[in-house]
Structure formats: C-alpha cells, structure tokens
C-alpha cells in the first residue's frame with residue numbers, strides 16, 4: 001500500500017490479537033498509520049499528531065525500567081532495540097520531554113516529524129472511508 005502522506009511504501013503489521021482492526025499498515029519513512037477493516041470504517045487514517053502525543057511507550061521484559069523508549073515497529077523501539085514480545089503500551093504515551101526519555105528515540109522522533117509534510121498536518125488532510133451500511 002502506498003502512503004497517502006509521503007507516497008512511499010507502507011508495510012503491514014503482524015496481526016495483534018488485542019486490536020479490533022483487521023489490518024494495520026505503517027509507513028517506514030513518515031510513520032503514518034492506516035487501519036483497514038474496522039467496525040465502522042473500511043479505512044481509518046488518523047490525522048497528524050504532534051510528537052508529545054504521537055508515540056506509544058515501548059513495553060518489554062528485557063527493557064531497563066529507568067529509560068523510557070518509544071515503540072517503533074514490530075518488536076523494536078524507535079532507537080533500534082529489539083526485544084522478544086515487545087509491545088506498545090495502550091495506557092501510556094511516550095513523552096519526549098520526560099527526564100527518563102531515551103535520547104536516541106527523541107532524536108529519531110524529531111527526524112520523523114520533519115518528514116511529515118506541512119500540507120498533510122491538518123485535521124482533514126488524511127481521508128478515512130466510512131463503511132456503507
């Protein structure tokens with residue numbers, strides 16, 4: 001699938017049992033996410049979010065507790081640490097401004113944020129497709 005934000009290729013997440021959408025696709029360049037096949041929508045494309053609201057906290061047994069990392073993709077933190085069973089926290093966002101936030105994650109977040117075109121940052125810049133009832 002082509003990314004509607006930057007035009008590059010998106011990759012499909014391995015299925016997560018806790019998620020109701022049947023497919024999740026992410027762009028490896030700008031990290032835009034597209035959900036396919038929800039209950040009310042055929043396609044859900046969440047709008048741009050500022051960096052403080054955008055990233056989930058990475059959770060894994062092997063990660064040290066004194067540094068917080070952003071969940072990147074499929075078992076990997078944004079700064080590249082791989083741990084088996086890593087998942088995004090559904091309760092906590094990763095906060096780049098916190099004292100224990102990983103510096104490499106923070107840097108990566110800044111780089112990715114710059115890749116998201118200004119014209120695509122409006123609330124209506126991405127289009128979702130409602131399910132026809």
Ligand SMILES: [Zn+2]
Nearest residue numbers: 003006027030
């Ligand atoms: Zn993209």
Ligand SMILES: [Zn+2]
Nearest residue numbers: 069079102105
């Ligand atoms: Zn990190």
